[in-house]
Amino acid sequence: MADSDLSLELPTVYLGLGSNLGDRMGSLTMALERLSQRATIREVSSVYETEPLGFKEQPLFLNAVVAATTELRPFELLRFIKQIESDLGRKAGFRNAPRPIDIDILFYGELVTQTPGLTIPHPGVAERAFVLVPLVEIAPEFVHPLSQRKVVDLLAEVDGLGGVRGVGGLSLKGTIN
Structure with missing residues (x-):
């Protein structure tokens, strides 16, 4: 048996990215570049402009979903993400x-x-349509571990699809596809 057969396969991690202040596309691109320092980016959805959730009196969001693998454990990944958010200007708020x-x-x-x-x-x-639309684009057959349903099937039942509009894509080079 080869050594590679003995190694554990890293799980695929799906991350939701969103921005609605400043250079929204630039912030998503910088976040993607920073994530790539500690994770292998496997796939990136298109970018979608979406209505805000909850507090409506704010600018529209840009949202995307990233599929990645990482050796970081969940809490390590969370700490890394929080550092990226802080470095990119996120402040504590409501x-x-x-x-x-x-x-x-x-x-x-x-x-x-x-x-x-x-x-x-x-x-x-x-x-959440703003999560499911980009997620289904890159992983339609992914099964939600709690509901045991494919995300494409969950999307078929969600409201708010009209508030999700494709606007482009992201790359690690910072260009819009």
């Missing part, structure tokens, strides 16, 4: 407040966990 960058761990393989600091899968992912 729930659903405007922000230059927001990075959420949507799924960490098939892991299901709920702790005071981290819940995986991300709560509400199955009801």
